Amino acid sequence: MMNKKADVLVIGAGLSGLMAAAKAVEQGKKVLLVAKGMGALGLSSGCIDLWGYDIDQPDQVCSRPLQEIDKLIQVNPHHPYARVRDVLEESLDFFRKICAENGSPYLENEGGNWLLPTALGTMRPTYLVPASMAVKSLEEADKILVVGFKGLKDFYPDVLVANLQRNAELKPSCKLEPVLVEVGSEELKPAALAHRLERGEIIDKIVQQVKPLLSPGAVVLFPPVLGSSGGAGMAGRLADELGCPVYEVSNIPPALPGDRLQKTLLHHLKTRGVEVIIGSTVTTAHLEGNRCVKVTVRCLSGTMTISARVFVLATGSFLGGGLEADIEGIKESIFNLPVQIGAEEWSVQEFLDLKGQPFNKFGIAVNDHLQPVDESGQVLVKNLMVTGANLAGCNYPIEKCGNGVALATGYKAGKLVEVVHGE
Amino acid sequence: MNKTNELALDNCIKCSICVTHCPVAKVTDKFAGPKQNGPDLERFRLEEPLAVHPSIEYCSNCKNCEVACPSGVSISTMNCRAKGEYVAKNGAPLRDRLLANVELMGDFARLMPGLVNWGGKVKLFRELAERIFNISADMTLPQYASKTFYELYRENKPPVSAKKVVYFPGCYVTYNTPEVGLALVKVMAHNGVEVLVEEFNCCGVPLIANGLLADAKNNARNNMRKLEKYIDAGYQIVTSCPSCNLALRREYGELFDMEKAHRLAEQVIDVFEYLQVLAENGELKTDFKHLSLTVGYHQPCHLKAVGCGVPSKGILDLVPGVEVNDLDAGCCGLSGSYGFKKEKYAISQEIGRQLFQAVKKKGLNRVITECGMCQLQIHHGTGAEVYHPIQVLAEAYGLGSDIK
Ligand SMILES: Cc1cc2nc3c(=O)[nH]c(=O)nc-3n(C[C@H](O)[C@H](O)[C@H](O)COP(=O)(O)OP(=O)(O)OC[C@H]3O[C@@H](n4cnc5c(N)ncnc54)[C@H](O)[C@@H]3O)c2cc1C
Numbered sequence: 001m002m003n004k005k006a007d008v009l010v011i012g013a014g015l016s017g018l019m020a021a022a023k024a025v026e027q028g029k030k031v032l033l034v035a036k037g038m039g040a041l042g043l044s045s046g047c048i049d050l051w052g053y054d055i056d057q058p059d060q061v062c063s064r065p066l067q068e069i070d071k072l073i074q075v076n077p078h079h080p081y082a083r084v085r086d087v088l089e090e091s092l093d094f095f096r097k098i099c100a101e102n103g104s105p106y107l108e109n110e111g112g113n114w115l116l117p118t119a120l121g122t123m124r125p126t127y128l129v130p131a132s133m134a135v136k137s138l139e140e141a142d143k144i145l146v147v148g149f150k151g152l153k154d155f156y157p158d159v160l161v162a163n164l165q166r167n168a169e170l171k172p173s174c175k176l177e178p179v180l181v182e183v184g185s186e187e188l189k190p191a192a193l194a195h196r197l198e199r200g201e202i203i204d205k206i207v208q209q210v211k212p213l214l215s216p217g218a219v220v221l222f223p224p225v226l227g228s229s230g231g232a233g234m235a236g237r238l239a240d241e242l243g244c245p246v247y248e249v250s251n252i253p254p255a256l257p258g259d260r261l262q263k264t265l266l267h268h269l270k271t272r273g274v275e276v277i278i279g280s281t282v283t284t285a286h287l288e289g290n291r292c293v294k295v296t297v298r299c300l301s302g303t304m305t306i307s308a309r310v311f312v313l314a315t316g317s318f319l320g321g322g323l324e325a326d327i328e329g330i331k332e333s334i335f336n337l338p339v340q341i342g343a344e345e346w347s348v349q350e351f352l353d354l355k356g357q358p359f360n361k362f363g364i365a366v367n368d369h370l371q372p373v374d375e376s377g378q379v380l381v382k383n384l385m386v387t388g389a390n391l392a393g394c395n396y397p398i399e400k401c402g403n404g405v406a407l408a409t410g411y412k413a414g415k416l417v418e419v420v421h422g423e
Numbered sequence: 424m425n426k427t428n429e430l431a432l433d434n435c436i437k438c439s440i441c442v443t444h445c446p447v448a449k450v451t452d453k454f455a456g457p458k459q460n461g462p463d464l465e466r467f468r469l470e471e472p473l474a475v476h477p478s479i480e481y482c483s484n485c486k487n488c489e490v491a492c493p494s495g496v497s498i499s500t501m502n503c504r505a506k507g508e509y510v511a512k513n514g515a516p517l518r519d520r521l522l523a524n525v526e527l528m529g530d531f532a533r534l535m536p537g538l539v540n541w542g543g544k545v546k547l548f549r550e551l552a553e554r555i556f557n558i559s560a561d562m563t564l565p566q567y568a569s570k571t572f573y574e575l576y577r578e579n580k581p582p583v584s585a586k587k588v589v590y591f592p593g594c595y596v597t598y599n600t601p602e603v604g605l606a607l608v609k610v611m612a613h614n615g616v617e618v619l620v621e622e623f624n625c626c627g628v629p630l631i632a633n634g635l636l637a638d639a640k641n642n643a644r645n646n647m648r649k650l651e652k653y654i655d656a657g658y659q660i661v662t663s664c665p666s667c668n669l670a671l672r673r674e675y676g677e678l679f680d681m682e683k684a685h686r687l688a689e690q691v692i693d694v695f696e697y698l699q700v701l702a703e704n705g706e707l708k709t710d711f712k713h714l715s716l717t718v719g720y721h722q723p724c725h726l727k728a729v730g731c732g733v734p735s736k737g738i739l740d741l742v743p744g745v746e747v748n749d750l751d752a753g754c755c756g757l758s759g760s761y762g763f764k765k766e767k768y769a770i771s772q773e774i775g776r777q778l779f780q781a782v783k784k785k786g787l788n789r790v791i792t793e794c795g796m797c798q799l800q801i802h803h804g805t806g807a808e809v810y811h812p813i814q815v816l817a818e819a820y821g822l823g824s825d826i827k
């Protein structure tokens with residue numbers, strides 16, 4: 001059986017694994033990243049949620065997410081953010097830096113949340129967004145034209161228009177109009193459409209059908225198919241051709257912005273010398289005392305082992321495969337770490353009426369070095385750090401913090417590889 | 424039902440990540456994509472094996488879908504079987520049979536390589552081949568060597584050593600780039616390892632990709648027969664071609680359920696994985712020359728699918744003066760015989776475009792990649808000189824003179 005060696009083995013190619021690898025390789029470590037598959041990023045909107053709503057008034061979008069997180073940590077010291085508050089700003093800056101360097105800049109809204117239209121015509125708060133999605137001043141638009149494509153499933157401009165009228169604060173005189181453009185295919189897949197746009201084949205067709213519907217002060221919203229790689233190049237090109245601002249709205253999976261972000265970060269890692277193996281599942285951990293020495297990996301073509309000095313467990317929750325539920329209960333799938341079943345309740349009652357699915361709070365408890373701990377706070381595996389959606393204590397769909405937690409915890413794990421190894 | 428469970432059909436969460444990652448579905452509407460022919464129709468195939476969408480012929484067998492799937496669904500295995508069912512029922516065009524029968528082509532070319540190579544460059548013949556066989560007149564054909572790898576090996580036998588491995592060269596090395604095989608033999612000998620060879624058959628991947636499963640299984644059986652004694656004696660079986668590696672390690676067990684496939688999988692190893700083990704045991708020679716060589720690196724899709732990472736990376740990092748730039752630009756598009764087919768040539772080139780651009784944008788005129796077909800396609804699309812990483816290593820040891 002083949003054995004591979006690295007300084008740091010990151011398990012998982014979701015946002016938290018990618019961040020951990022990026023930060024670890026920056027410090028000159030030999031980093032190997034292994035993942036079963038692509039994870040939640042390719043399904044997500046590609047936007048980085050940090051904290052969505054006001055803790056005291058959960059129906060209000062919170063205006064200062066970082067300050068709200070300080071408050072959160074007071075009322076819920078078990079939230080993953082409490083473990084990474086010291087590096088939160090730094091991690092966001094690091095993320096933005098590598099995205100920008102790789103041609104896919106992410107924008108911040110002056111320290112506040114963006115409030116962005118979705119394909120369903122709702123407005124969702126989020127913190128960092130790709131340049132192509134950073135819709136500014138919708139409330140000043142005189143006209144909003146929503147463009148869909150004949151044959152593209154899961155994006156219906158008339159639905160967006162009908163709901164947006166209700167959900168967004170618009171000028172009373174603002175006109176909303178849906179349009180379905182025809183680009184000559186009966187069935188369109190998002191990636192194929194993005195490719196044809198990038199090739200310039202259908203831009204004229206789109207412009208011909210859209211331009212006559214525009215009037216001064218118009219804003220045009222598209223489904224998130226404007227190009228298969230990151231960056232606002234395609235949105236910018238359409239904006240030039242149409243003579244007005246053009247944006248992508250977030251859509252249900254498979255949405256391309258999440259896929260673009262994953263590609264961007266993987267590209268960053270590969271060009272920095274991280275060895276990446278996707279399609280291989282880590283099945284077992286081999287411990288000596290309370291240190292992990294190696295793991296067994298099942299690849300498409302057999303099994304191998306990987307030994308490393310430090311391990312990062314970034315395997316996500318149920319969707320990613322990090323946590324598994326069976327008749328005996330819930331377990332963490334590689335190290336068999338104890339999974340907290342959300343016994344910790346919020347100390348501020350009534351916070352978030354929509355308490356969400358309790359299972360989203362299941363997960364692994366960690367200390368400030370992100371090492372897994374048991375109920376008494378004893379470290380279970382010394383050279384292991386746990387990050388992202390498999391951490392206990394957060395309820396991302398309700399709290400709107402999924403990618404924020406993944407990003408910050410991943411970053412911190414990458415930063416601490418030396419410290420944790422020395423312990 | 425058992426086999427179905429193994430393929431993890433029920434794990435499919437219908438997320439379509441496989442579709443987003445399919446290089447063919449991205450550039451053409453002609454292919455319904457991995458999800459439809461994979462998990463969606465597999466359910467019907469439990470009852471009716473012929474529930475196959477005819478567009479399955481557009482699947483290039485690159486396996487990107489399966490690598491990307493978050494749920495571990497064996498999508499490409501489903502697609503391979505589906506294509507097999509389809510071809511078994513509807514037959515395959517003569518053209519596909521010819522292109523898939525790499526050995527036959529190789530043996531034919533061997534009779535008069537000069538003539539075949541010349542003919543491959545004459546426009547008139549290529550146009551005839553396009554008209555009669557639907558073989559694209561535009562794709563660069565592989566050049567046949569004047570002697571096969573096996574012939575050259577016999578003329579240059581490596582010194583006997585106690586440490587031995589068996590080499591499975593694969594058709595491309597056998598007929599087209601025997602210099603790669605020779606570089607491998609020399610590098611191993613330099614490290615005190617004697618390389619043994621047998622006249623193996625084609626691994627079967629081109630047949631599998633064309634839906635000719637019965638023929639592929641035949642090849643697999645023949646190879647198994649030749650490999651058996653080595654498996655039993657505990658030899659490691661070294662490959663330089665990622666598709667051969669994948670066939671031996673995975674397809675023989677997964678598609679053909681062959682006895683001993685499991686043990687074979689344990690003993691097959693990429694040549695750079697082997698060298699990596701030597702390096703870890705402090706047994707790799709490091710008497711490298713300084714090379715002053717900047718190259719792009721393309722990771723073949725089938726190497727990604729093998730899941731052993733980029734084994735050449737750790738070794739080439741040791742060679743002074745070699746700078747390797749990971750191109751990370753996706754599938755090359757050729758996928759064996761796929762890009763030679765007239766109706767698929769444009770698709771193949773469109774898939775490869777991103778990779779060609781990456782090479783050109785970085786201003787690279789030398790590229791390394793493990794797969795012979797990727798080598799051909801990158802040369803075709805960029806004009807760059809393309810090598811197997813083992814040729815760079817041979818050069819660094821002062822054993823080769825392939826790198827121009
Ligand atoms: C549909 C959907 C939409 C979402 N939208 C948003 C959004 O718009 N904004 C936002 O901020 N958050 C969103 N979230 C939440 C957010 O995406 C996740 O919380 C976050 O991305 C989790 O990242 P992760 O890296 O921890 O895990 P994941 O992205 O789930 O990654 C886990 C990785 O580990 C791998 N893995 C698992 N088990 C193994 C194993 N045994 N061996 C090897 N590898 C393994 C997986 O293959 C995968 O690569 C969304 C979530 C979902 C499901």
Ligand code: SF4
Nearest residue numbers: 435436438439441492
């Ligand atoms: S096969 Fe895998 S990637 Fe494709 S839809 Fe199903 S779960 Fe998603």
Ligand code: SF4
Nearest residue numbers: 445482483485486488
């Ligand atoms: S094997 Fe390649 S071409 Fe075939 S469906 Fe999968 S990704 Fe697409």
